[in-house]
Amino acid sequence: MKKIFLLAFIFWFNFLFAADNKINLLELYKELHANPELSYQEFETSEKLALILENIGYKVTRNIGGNGVVALLENGEGHTIMLRADMDGLPVEEKTGASYASTKKAVNSEGKEVFTMHACGHDVHMSVLIGAAEYLFNNQTQWQGTLLLILEPAEEVSGGARNMIKDGLFTKFPRPDFNLALHVSSSLQAGKVGYLPGWAMANVDSVDITVKGLGGHGAYPHTTKDPIVLAANIITQLQTIVSRKIAPTDPAVVTVGSIHGGTKHNVIPNEVKLQLTLRSYTDEVRNETLSSIEKIVRGSAIAAGLTEEYFPIVEIKDEYTPAVFNNPDLVEKLQKSFVKSLGSENVIKVSPVMGGEDFGMFGRVEPIIPTALFWLGAVNKKVYEKAMREDLTLPSLHSDLFLPDAEPAIETGVKAMSNAAIDLFKIKN
Ligand SMILES: [Zn+2]
Ligand SMILES: [Zn+2]
Structure with missing residues (x-):
């Protein structure tokens, strides 16, 4: 089984890097979307991404807190910035009708066979992280410092962040001065980002x-x-x-x-x-x-x-997810950076939600690391406008119909994330 995966992967890997050695992020996204793995089972996903990051030139460590991956790039004196993407899919049967829709099944923790789907957009998060990894690697003259990219497993069951921290994320690797992540939004248009200071998620x-x-x-x-x-x-x-x-x-x-x-x-x-x-x-x-x-x-x-x-x-229950608190100073800097890279019409202040995100855990280790999560619009422009006109409800995150408009969303995410990192590297102590 493992051999078949590796052979198929090598073929796909060459294809992925084919054109002028630049990564085809949409192909990567489709591959990830079609092959979701449940929490604690992100074996193939983490291996694929670890290989890609190694190929770009990062120093990669596998199996941090389970299937977690840490990729390091040291580029002189400066801040250490952590960017996070999460990897797990959900036990949902996809009904989007996309040509690359998931038909995968897996055995859940109760021994039951279930369909799997990237219904929370973690496939977009991973694609953006790889895009940012490539951009920041190729543009090292624009920044100085240490870049720490992490791929978090088991976010949906609130175990991944805790396990990565326990396994030495902040002791075995350079300790971040800022933690940054994004999450796709099922209510914002692709091409836009949402920000908010203070309590963001519950x-x-x-x-x-x-x-x-x-x-x-x-x-x-x-x-x-x-x-x-x-x-x-x-x-x-x-x-x-x-x-x-x-x-x-x-x-x-x-x-x-x-x-x-x-x-x-x-x-x-x-x-x-x-x-x-x-x-x-x-x-x-x-x-x-x-x-x-x-x-x-x-x-x-x-x-x-x-x-x-x-x-x-x-x-x-143990599976407690701590609230996400967006450091207000950090958010102010991010907002300015987003306006510069995306234009003010694409940077929107949003309201807090009572949903949960494991990412909050990374901002709770003493001494506290300034942490922020921003929202990445994922709704197709036409679908969004029709929904507004006709007062329709858009499929929410975790819905079997949730399908991000991947191309513009990923492009926007890479731009926002890479430029935000570069701007944060420039902050004087
Ligand atoms: Zn989710
Ligand atoms: Zn999520």
Whole structure:
């Protein structure tokens, strides 16, 4: 299997570099798009990109925090700048109808075969990173310093950044003075970029609650402790966290996305399971939300007449994604750089979202590294204009219909990213 991959890859690799030794980024994008790999399984993707970066001339280290790749270019005295792209696809069956649409399948962490798709645009991120890598390598007279390019695995499950840091990203390699990344936007036109200072994306927590009870006959509820009624009560009470516990000026989300319990009309079950997603920006709001959940489930269980051993079990999952905080000084510099390279009409201030991005983790290591993520427009101009005219909803990230307008998006991304890096290298201490 590995041999077949390597042979196919060598053929493609030669093709990729064919014209005047410049990388055909659209071909690279299509190849990546057609071959998405799930989180923790980015074996072929990381190897392909590691080989390309080596071929350009970077010093490449593989397997940092799993499939993570670090590419280094030392070019004299100056700042160290880190540029990141993420590599994983999602368990989604692609329905875009593109000629290069993914038909790939993979076995997920539960042993189930699933379709895979680059539904979050990480294929665009990788193509842009390679484009910027090539541009910055070929234009070393324009900048001085150390360039650290990283390819992050397992972003979608919030493990990649943590694993790369744990594996020595900031100790084995030169420590960055700035961290920079982009993410495609499903609501901005291709050709444009979006920026915002401060909180940009949210803390994400997943919580499981097992509501216990004493089951029995549906016709004799007084002889039971009904976990379905208790779960319903808990869900209603949870709504008071955002409305009554958190200051109205602090964004927060508590969503119960799943509830399962019972088997039949007339049987009161022994337990009900709930799955929640929580969103916030600050650590204070995050902690308040988590502790409020504990209090609500305990209080509701006491009111339902349950004793301690039947109190609901609250499990906060490890896969926590920290919020992305865009360093305001850094964003101001980026905004100026984008206006210079793309024109002011293509640089748009956007609003924060409650989605999550593992990239926030790179900005939380002490001492804090100024970090910023900006949005790269990915919607085809005509599609965008039609949607505005007819009030249509555009496919969001993670949708099986999400298809970036790759050529202009990648071109814009490479321009924005490369010039931003060059401008940041020029900042005096
Ligand atoms: Zn995603
Ligand atoms: Zn993403």
